[in-house]
Amino acid sequence: MKISVIGAGQMGNGIAHVFAQNGHQVTLIDITQAGLDKGLATITKNLDRQVAKGTLTEEQKKATLAAIATATDSAAGVKDAELVVEAATENVDLKLKIFRDLDANAPANCILATNTSSISITRIAAATKRPGQVIGMHFMNPVPVMKLVEVIRGYDTTDAVTKTVVDVSTAIGKVPVTVNDYAGFVANRILMPMINEAVQTLFQGVGGVAEIDAIMKLGMAHPMGPLQLADFIGLDTCLAIMRVLHEGLGEAKYAPCPLLVQMVAARKLGVKSAEGFYVYTPGSKDPVVAPAFRK
Numbered sequence: 001m002k003i004s005v006i007g008a009g010q011m012g013n014g015i016a017h018v019f020a021q022n023g024h025q026v027t028l029i030d031i032t033q034a035g036l037d038k039g040l041a042t043i044t045k046n047l048d049r050q051v052a053k054g055t056l057t058e059e060q061k062k063a064t065l066a067a068i069a070t071a072t073d074s075a076a077g078v079k080d081a082e083l084v085v086e087a088a089t090e091n092v093d094l095k096l097k098i099f100r101d102l103d104a105n106a107p108a109n110c111i112l113a114t115n116t117s118s119i120s121i122t123r124i125a126a127a128t129k130r131p132g133q134v135i136g137m138h139f140m141n142p143v144p145v146m147k148l149v150e151v152i153r154g155y156d157t158t159d160a161v162t163k164t165v166v167d168v169s170t171a172i173g174k175v176p177v178t179v180n181d182y183a184g185f186v187a188n189r190i191l192m193p194m195i196n197e198a199v200q201t202l203f204q205g206v207g208g209v210a211e212i213d214a215i216m217k218l219g220m221a222h223p224m225g226p227l228q229l230a231d232f233i234g235l236d237t238c239l240a241i242m243r244v245l246h247e248g249l250g251e252a253k254y255a256p257c258p259l260l261v262q263m264v265a266a267r268k269l270g271v272k273s274a275e276g277f278y279v280y281t282p283g284s285k286d287p288v289v290a291p292a293f294r295k
Contacts, residue, residue, distance in 0.1 A: 011141060017046060082111070086116075149176045154181050193245070232270065242254060279291070
């Protein structure tokens with residue numbers, strides 16, 4: 001199957017990696033060559049890690065990289081695609097523009113999927129003339145490791161398109177779970193309010209960063225505390241999703257915590273900016289609590 005992936009960032013390069021490793025021809029598309037180079041470097045690093053662990057051979061690594069082409073021209077990059085997976089920034093206006101362009105340039109039978117973690121599939125599909133062929137494929141981060149693909153049906157998504165996406169997800173070693181198109185779907189409708197409540201708990205002084213994360217890890221068996229997870233996801237992404245939930249569901253309980261809003265305004269975004277609730281030093285596996293939250 002010929003796959004095109006829009007966006008070479010954290011999610012996009014992981015999606016391209018997984019499809020290519022499982023025998024698909026992939027075109028990775030980004031607006032800059034620098035973005036593509038960075039994405040390919042990440043894929044290579046992750047493949048090297050798999051080789052070192054013995055889960056992949058050197059030959060398989062080379063075949064995976066050989067299966068990935070790149071493009072900065074999205075029209076050329078999708079002209080032969082059978083499935084496009086959009087993995088751009090979680091911004092509704094940007095996604096609507098991308099899908100209008102995809103509709104104009106991708107083959108008529110091509111399925112258009114979005115990796116959005118919260119934005120309405122139905123709204124995105126309405127920007128095209130093929131709403132039945134638009135679907136959500138919400139991969140989890142890091143894509144090469146996490147098994148789940150949340151498959152989201154829009155209002156008009158056809159049974160045939162849903163079956164194809166479920167089948168291809170299974171074929172690349174993922175576990176697809178199909179849900180309906182409401183704000184946040186299932187994963188983020190449950191996860192993000194938990195993260196937001198952890199931020200609110202910190203904001204109100206009930207507990208510190210390390211204490212909140214320790215309680216959730218040790219008491220609830222979470223592999224990562226909610227504040228460190230928020231840093232890993234990106235506080236700007238968390239805020240964007242909370243705003244989608246608040247707007248889409250209209251309930252006060254989904255309003256983002258003022259501290260989360262303030263941190264994003266200050267560009268304290270977590271791992272991507274090297275500081276959020278924790279400080280992240282290159283080469284260190286043990287982040288320390290950020291100065292603003294130290295007692």
